[in-house]
Amino acid sequence: xxxxxxxxxxxxLEPSSRPGVPMERTPQPMPGARVPIRVQHSDVRVFxxxxxxxxxxxxxxxxxxxxxxxxxxxxxxxxPDHLARHWMILxxxxxxxxxxxxxxxxxxxxVPTVGVLALTGLAWRKWSRA
Amino acid sequence: MRALTYQGPFKVRVExxxxxxxxxxxxxxxxxxxxxxxxxxxxxxxxxxxDTRVGHTFGHEFTGVVEELGSEVSQLHKGDRVVVPxxxxxxxxxxxxxxxxxxxxxxxxxxxxxxxVYGYSHTTGGYDGxxxxxxxxxxxxxxPLKIPDGMEDEEALFLGDILPTGYMGAExxxxxxxxxxxxxxxxxxxxxxxxxxxxxxxxxxxxxDCVQYxxxxxxxxxKVETVNFREVDDIVxxxxxxxxxxxxxxxxxxxxxxxxxxxGQRVLGLGLKLEAGAPTVxxxxxxxxxxxxxxxxxxxxxxPWNLMPIGTAMNKxxxxxxxxxxxxRYMPHLLQHIREGRIDAKGIITHRFPLExxxxxxxxxxxxxxxxxxxxxxxxxx
Numbered sequence: 001x002x003x004x005x006x007x008x009x010x011x012x013l014e015p016s017s018r019p020g021v022p023m024e025r026t027p028q029p030m031p032g033a034r035v036p037i038r039v040q041h042s043d044v045r046v047f048x049x050x051x052x053x054x055x056x057x058x059x060x061x062x063x064x065x066x067x068x069x070x071x072x073x074x075x076x077x078x079x080p081d082h083l084a085r086h087w088m089i090l091x092x093x094x095x096x097x098x099x100x101x102x103x104x105x106x107x108x109x110x111v112p113t114v115g116v117l118a119l120t121g122l123a124w125r126k127w128s129r130a
Numbered sequence: 131m132r133a134l135t136y137q138g139p140f141k142v143r144v145e146x147x148x149x150x151x152x153x154x155x156x157x158x159x160x161x162x163x164x165x166x167x168x169x170x171x172x173x174x175x176x177x178x179x180x181d182t183r184v185g186h187t188f189g190h191e192f193t194g195v196v197e198e199l200g201s202e203v204s205q206l207h208k209g210d211r212v213v214v215p216x217x218x219x220x221x222x223x224x225x226x227x228x229x230x231x232x233x234x235x236x237x238x239x240x241x242x243x244x245x246x247v248y249g250y251s252h253t254t255g256g257y258d259g260x261x262x263x264x265x266x267x268x269x270x271x272x273x274p275l276k277i278p279d280g281m282e283d284e285e286a287l288f289l290g291d292i293l294p295t296g297y298m299g300a301e302x303x304x305x306x307x308x309x310x311x312x313x314x315x316x317x318x319x320x321x322x323x324x325x326x327x328x329x330x331x332x333x334x335x336x337x338x339d340c341v342q343y344x345x346x347x348x349x350x351x352x353k354v355e356t357v358n359f360r361e362v363d364d365i366v367x368x369x370x371x372x373x374x375x376x377x378x379x380x381x382x383x384x385x386x387x388x389x390x391x392x393x394g395q396r397v398l399g400l401g402l403k404l405e406a407g408a409p410t411v412x413x414x415x416x417x418x419x420x421x422x423x424x425x426x427x428x429x430x431x432x433x434p435w436n437l438m439p440i441g442t443a444m445n446k447x448x449x450x451x452x453x454x455x456x457x458x459r460y461m462p463h464l465l466q467h468i469r470e471g472r473i474d475a476k477g478i479i480t481h482r483f484p485l486e487x488x489x490x491x492x493x494x495x496x497x498x499x500x501x502x503x504x505x506x507x508x509x510x511x512x
Binding site: 005007009010011013015018019020021023024026030032034035037042047051052055056057058059062063065069073076077082083084086087090091093094095097100101102 | 137
């Protein structure tokens with residue numbers, strides 16, 4: 001063992017000098033905390049899992065659910081989070097979400113392109129028979 | 131604004147998205163000045179965290195300047211430079227009042243497994259993260275810490291996650307002086323756990339990893355002995371033998387769910403998704419540590435379950451301690467350690483990229499190329 005491996009080694013030897021000791025403090029509000037906490041309003045759909053009694057006052061509103069993946073997420077949040085099906089359906093919804101976005105991205109050019117190719121094919125068949 | 135967005139497993143890109151807005155009177159909007167890629171962001175990138183939606187912006191380690199304030203914010207002012215804990219904590223609930231800010235019950239409707247976290251899927255509340263030009267910060271009077279004048283953002287950046295997490299990892303090992311400590315994982319959290327173990331009076335610290343350049347880095351940065359587990363026949367037997375056949379007093383898991391070292395666990399957890407990742411390191415910790423010893427877990431594991439030897443832990447009489455880090459309570463203490471030169475937090479940064487090159491940075495970090503230990507991103511305006 002090196003005598004002094006780093007500067008001030010063992011400076012936190014005394015457990016009481018460590019911020020996380022004891023693990024649970026005597027209850028008191030943290031500096032800057034404000035009560036009551038006003039309830040956030042949201043214009044978008046936010047899910048709460050079934051095992052939670054009430055909605056928290058603050059939450060994220062990023063990427064609201066949509067499409068088939070959104071329906072799957074709605075089903076998943078209908079189960080409390082101690083059930084594996086809650087998580088497995090969410091993982092499935094994530095994969096569906098990716099495919100929905102891929103289709104939405106390629107749709108604007110893929111649909112016309114397929115249409116043009118089909119029409120060209122039909123025209124070619126008709127012309128070659130004539 | 132420009133922001134990194136998730137596009138599906140193994141794919142992120144930087145694109146335009148709407149600026150965040152104040153959604154609650156206790157919110158502020160931060161103009162991000164520095165943001166880091168965390169090892170746990172790779173779990174999101176690899177599609178392992180349920181309810182990670184396309185378009186989500188990652189990033190839970192960031193510093194910024196206060197740009198806009200909610201009507202109830204009184205401790206911060208426009209222009210203040212702050213570093214933000216990754217936990218979104220109200221400061222008043224049952225858990226926050228006891229110092230357990232990682233368990234805050236007022237910031238996450240989606241799950242009881244964690245509180246709200248920036249940029250870490252909808253499982254932790256659906257908040258966009260800081261790998262962007264701007265970010266919404268709720269409960270702004272409670273979480274953010276003002277960066278002292280004269281201190282660079284990069285010196286304070288890691289107070290938001292990996293430095294407190296590493297410190298807490300060592301703290302949960304309950305080191306009383308002279309103990310032998312094995313830290314699995316020589317990534318950023320592991321490095322800070324090693325330094326912290328010395329600060330708490332450990333007698334011997336050993337780093338275990340399979341990436342040689344990271345072990346070399348650990349030797350230089352944390353002054354520890356190292357073992358590459360790919361170069362020994364059986365890492366459990368090797369480490370036990372190293373400590374008189376009994377094993378070390380403390381093992382710290384600073385790896386989590388994407389561990390190398392067991393093909394079976396990787397197939398089950400990462401390939402077939404039949405468990406939440408590969409708990410190989412956790413298994414090693416339980417097998418290696420001496421009877422009556424402590425195992426501290428700060429590597430991230432997800433729901434719903436993992437295959438790990440709980441019977442061995444029970445029969446050996448181990449103490450298992452684990453938690454997402456209650457970051458806010460550690461920040462002042464560790465800020466002092468940085469200022470007094472005991473921890474060179476900035477010293478682990480090996481790569482810096484503009485935000486626009488974030489996908490390249492993710493690739494480099496995930497593939498452990500070019501000696502990468504820690505990547506920091508800088509938004510265009512910073």
